[in-house]
Amino acid sequence: MKNYYPILERCPLFNGIRMEDLSVMLGCIGGRVLSVSKGQSISREGDPATHVGMVLSGAVRMVREDYYGNRSIVAHIGPAELFGETYACAGIAALPISFVADADSQVLLMDCRRITTSCCNACAFHSRIIFNLLQLVATKNLVFDQKIQITSKRTTREKLMAYLLNEAKLQGGRSFTIPYDRQELADYLEVDRSGLSAEISKLRREGILESEKKQFTLL
């Protein structure tokens, strides 16, 4: 177990937890390590959603199957990242997706109910874990909300401006750097890359902004 500490330390779920408290705490919340080989599933659609998982080594993919049986990969979860926390915390009866090992992996499975219910000895770190979990789920919420806010605009120009104005606000100035290249920004805004490039050029010609690669200035 000890050899996973460097990974556990990197996971925000354990922020503020001293490593020396980890083993006690893992017992407290029912943590157990599972080894899975590539292609094997950790949980399948329809399984009860009771566990929060964390990738210790390898990788896990989140797979969704639609009405007609078309499979698609929803997310790729790497070391120190959590999976299944939304479903477990939402208290839904059955998982709407599956988690499949993307490589030979080891994952830490924790019982969500035992995280949210204080243990009898009311350990200090326990309430910290709850706080961290809540913070993680709420932060994801903010990220989603922001994306919806932006992509619900109807035109490329509106989406782009909503994104840039928000970025300006966040970074506190008219000049700022975005973390995406053109293709990634197009993917985020759910628009066509070439159309996006064209729109940026147009805004530049109209004197609304200046830009150079990932650097933007609103005028």
Added chain:
Amino acid sequence: MKNYYPILERCPLFNGIRMEDLSVMLGCIGGRVLSVSKGQSISREGDPATHVGMVLSGAVRMVREDYYGNRSIVAHIGPAELFGETYACAGIAALPISFVADADSQVLLMDCRRITTSCCNACAFHSRIIFNLLQLVATKNLVFDQKIQITSKRTTREKLMAYLLNEAKLQGGRSFTIPYDRQELADYLEVDRSGLSAEISKLRREGILESEKKQFTLL
């Protein structure tokens, strides 16, 4: 305080809490009632995001202001509904929006930190509240995720089909009823109403579905 119990009882945050435990518990989590008159703000953009609010009477609106100072109403929060929980739980320094009374109102403000940190006497209902809060935030997450999943499709037809297939899956059958009229569905899918109507007709002509108002059957 007692006269608010019927409202409190309706809020999912207090699911599984006995009413007779409420007053102890509210003390435990630092609950206090605030009366605000119409137009007065409860929290302003930039304020620390430390409180979870609940509307006891009246209504509250969530207001966002963009870079250029354009104000827009993001959400309307009615009795027994929560507000600010996402921001407080995400642990962000400052609110990105404001909460303004939409009518003369009374709201219950609770200290988020005192919810997430177990009180010294480790009361049973306290852990239930945490569980409920986590569940609320996570559920909102699922709702957002589903909406993104659907609206990230590029065409009206794809969005519509993604929505209907998901609805079919959720309701467990090819026949189901949707909770939206045409305009509302268009708003949810972020498309034009008339275009949506046209697309539904087309799918019907192509023999892909049957529909009658809010009743749909996939073939």
Added chain:
DNA sequence: GAATGTATGTTGAATTTTCAACACCGGGAG
């Protein structure tokens, strides 16, 4: 320095969406 690859910008045609306007239907009010 030439070859290669990647990121970005540009363009025009095909497709799709939006917008405005109107027709139709059924229910409720008077």
Added chain:
DNA sequence: CTCCCGGTGTTGAAAATTCAACATACATTC
């Protein structure tokens, strides 16, 4: 019954997006 109204379907023109293809710039590699 008739009138009115909200919800829905239809249509055609205008606007915007997507798509494919190519141009350009720059960095890397050999």
